[in-house]
Amino acid sequence: MNHNDFLAAQFEEHRPHLRMVAYRTLGSVAEADDAVQEAWIRASAAGSSGVENIAGWLTTIVARVSLNLLRASKSRAEVLVDAHPSVPRGDRPASVDPAEEAALADSVGLAMLVVLDTLGPAERLAFVLHDMFAVSFDDIAEIIERTPASARQLASRARRRVRGTRSVPDFDLARQRQVVDAYLSAARGGDFDALLSLLDPDVVLRADTAASATDTAREVRGALAVVRRALTFTSRASVTAIALVNGGVGVVVAPGGRLLVVFVYEFAAGKISGIEVVTDPKRFAEYEIAVLDE
Incomplete structure (x- = not known):
C-alpha cells in the first residue's frame, strides 16, 4: 500500500x-x-x-x-x-x-x-x-x-x-417539567380536557407579530380560548424540545437544531398561567436558553 x-x-x-x-x-x-x-x-x-x-x-x-x-x-x-x-x-x-x-x-x-x-x-x-x-x-x-x-x-x-441558570420563579423545576411534558403530550394528542386541566382559568397567551401573522389576535385570554390557539401552534411545531428558558422550563422549536420558535411559560399554583410565543429571530437574544438536565 x-x-x-x-x-x-x-x-x-x-x-x-x-x-x-x-x-x-x-x-x-x-x-x-x-x-x-x-x-x-x-x-x-x-x-x-x-x-x-x-x-x-x-x-x-x-x-x-x-x-x-x-x-x-x-x-x-x-x-x-x-x-x-x-x-x-x-x-x-x-x-x-x-x-x-x-x-x-x-x-x-x-x-x-x-x-x-x-x-x-x-x-x-x-x-x-x-x-x-x-x-x-x-x-x-x-x-x-x-x-x-x-x-x-x-x-x-x-x-x-x-x-444555564437554576432560578425557580414559583415552584421547582421538576414540577414545571411535569406540567410542560403533560401539556405537550396533551397538545400533540389533541386531548382538549387534559389541556384545560393544566391551564390556569385566567391563563394568557401572547404571540409576537410573526407568530400571529395568520391569526386574528396576538393576545388570547382564558383557558378555553388558549387551548384552541395552543392546538394551532402545536400542530405547526413538529420538532420540539424542552429546555431551560431564562431559568424556567420552556419549549423550543428547532428543525435541524436551528431555532425557529421559543415558547416561554409562566406558572401559578402548579398550572400554566402564561404562554409567550416568540418567532422573531431578533428577540431570541433576550432569552437565556440552556439544556435541561435529564
Whole structure:
C-alpha cells in the first residue's frame, strides 16, 4: 500500500468521527459533509508524512474547516435576519436525508444544538472539541489562534451558557417539567380536557407579530380560548424540545437544531398561567436558553 492509499484508508476509518466533530460544530448535516470533504482535500494535498497521530491531525483539519464555515454561516445569518426577519434559517438542501438529520440531532440533543447555535464560533468550537471530544486546550488554541488560557476561558464560558441558570420563579423545576411534558403530550394528542386541566382559568397567551401573522389576535385570554390557539401552534411545531428558558422550563422549536420558535411559560399554583410565543429571530437574544438536565 502506497502512502496515498494509506492516508485514504485512515481517512475513511476516521470519517464517522470527523463527521460528528463537524456536525456538532456546525449543526448542519450538509455543512458537516462539506467540511469533511474539504478536510480530505487539504489532508491529501498536505500529505501525512511525519504525522504520528493521524486521528488528531485529521480532527484538527476538520475543526479548522468547520470554524471557517461556522464564521461564514454566522455572517450570512446576520445578513438574512437583518434583511428578512421572518425568514427561517433552518432551510436544508433537498439532498439531505431528513431521517439521518433527525438521528444526528437526537444523538446530540435538540436543546443542546439550540444552545450551541447561540454561541460565538470560537466559543462553540472550544466547547465542542474539549467537552465532547476531549481535545486539549493546547491543540484548541492553535486552531482558534488564541492562547491555551483563552481557549480554556471560552470553553468555560460556553459551559456556563449550556448549563444555564437554576432560578425557580414559583415552584421547582421538576414540577414545571411535569406540567410542560403533560401539556405537550396533551397538545400533540389533541386531548382538549387534559389541556384545560393544566391551564390556569385566567391563563394568557401572547404571540409576537410573526407568530400571529395568520391569526386574528396576538393576545388570547382564558383557558378555553388558549387551548384552541395552543392546538394551532402545536400542530405547526413538529420538532420540539424542552429546555431551560431564562431559568424556567420552556419549549423550543428547532428543525435541524436551528431555532425557529421559543415558547416561554409562566406558572401559578402548579398550572400554566402564561404562554409567550416568540418567532422573531431578533428577540431570541433576550432569552437565556440552556439544556435541561435529564
